Amino acid sequence: MSATTKRTPKSPDRRRFLQDSARAVAGCAVAGTFLAKLATDARALPAQAIRPPGALPEKDFLAACIRCGLCVRDCPYDTLKLAELGVDGAATGTPFFTARDVPCEMCEDIPCVVACPTGALDHDLTDIDDARMGVAVLIDQENCLNALGLRCDVCYRVCPVIDEAITLELSHNERSGSHAIFMPTVHADKCTGCGKCEKSCVLPHESAIKVLPHRIARADSAEHYRLGWEEKDAKGGPVVDGIIDLPDRLPGPGTDNLAAPGGYEGGFEPAFKLPGTGAEVTQ
């Protein structure tokens, strides 16, 4: 049939087309894999690089941010910077700040969010106290002056949400035996992650309190646990009906039922006695 003779001149074109296409597809696959690898790497935001207020979760942020830098321009305190390739760890061209260098001043009108043309910084954020850029963590409890029993208090004093985001929790100073420790304690539900505490920490070089991303600093609450005291409050009574609520055993004289005044009937004696315990004193 003539079809066989006709196919012969067609064939080189078709072969060339297939070869060219295969070459292009293979080239694009190689380049695309490379690009995908870069895209994966770009998501590895360093812990010290804090996104501006209202920033979407990192993955969404990288789909939304066009790297125009308008947030940087409208930041009145020059807090924000665009990440430079090979210098800053954040994805190239995206905005971030380093709290230890320049923290967020928490402007009430949030100009960076207003400036963002794409909504990578969420325009629904209108109250800066609702910002969750990260959460402060007292990460070095061995060098923090307050933890040592001194009264530095600087991180607590500079906190824009003082007494809510950071409180000073009183506890006994075991070392001196007669003083208190005022432990700076962060409450994540109020902390905006502005980083003023980290900036102001008086320790040289690294700060004892650091703003960390929520993904690093926060665990998920134990939802499989039912907290008895909350359940009891919610129910307004004992969680299990008819259960006998025995007195709790607490340490110290008068409360340890092994050493209860008068002892047990039958002249029960503990098998051993520890020197200096309540048991010895009362008997």
Next chain:
Amino acid sequence: MSDKTRLPVNAEAIAEKGWLQAHKYLLLRRASQLFFLCLFMLGPWFGIWWVKGNLSGSLTFDVLPLTDPFIALQSLVAGYWPETTALIGAVIVAVAYALIGGRVYCSWVCPINPVTDGAHWLHDKLGLAKGWQPKRNTRYWVLGMVLAASAIMGTVAWELVNPISMLHRGLIFGVGFAWTFVLAVFLFDLFVSRRGWCGHLCPVGAFYGLLGTKSLLRVSATKRAECDDCMDCFAVCPEMHVITPALRGKSDETPLILSPDCTNCGRCIDVCAPNVFEFTHRFDGREAPARPARTKSQPASGASRAA
């Protein structure tokens, strides 16, 4: 080969029209590139914030938002719907380039253009071979790959490597090691592939080319009958395949350069001594008779005149 093809490119146009006229569009283009760069640099250098941002997205006089439509498109395929401001900006830019020619961006605005033009100039001076020449449609494959990568990875993929924004943003906001991307493009065009980056690979150019497929502003070989085969236009054109259909077309074929690859750089207008080319619009219906058929024994009249 006529004697004229051995003359340096543009020599005859300079002799005929004067140096300035023979470099008119080149100078205008450099001025335009400098102008757009300076607009963005006024703020960081002199504190005059007429324009804030960079080529990816900007705000002019606090009212006019502009967004790179290619970046907006990547955002969209990545599954993110931007706020109205960015979308309006993208539409404004897209409409503007759809009217004046998509790749006007490449030759009149893009800061990488002077880099690759510089690479080509040096390439010419050194007399290097043209090297690897990928198919013209490779850029569309790259464009497709970038959009696929954006969709699959859920990110604005090309901005991870885009030498245009690396350079432009780098100049305005601090460059880091992003200059390596610019150097890579320069070296690629110089040693690996003549006119390789802008002419064959860049997906931004491919996107803007598609955007301007039906654009109004066009170069036309209106006086193609007077072409004297000096080949200077082919020598200077970064996308020389766009010239042939217009210049060598028959009388009933349009003299307009309609290929979306044409960057409207106007260099062909500069270097043409008989002024064959001119800027016009795509609906220009003027007659443009083809030049008479020639044989080797009957060289074009212009060639003999020059000789």
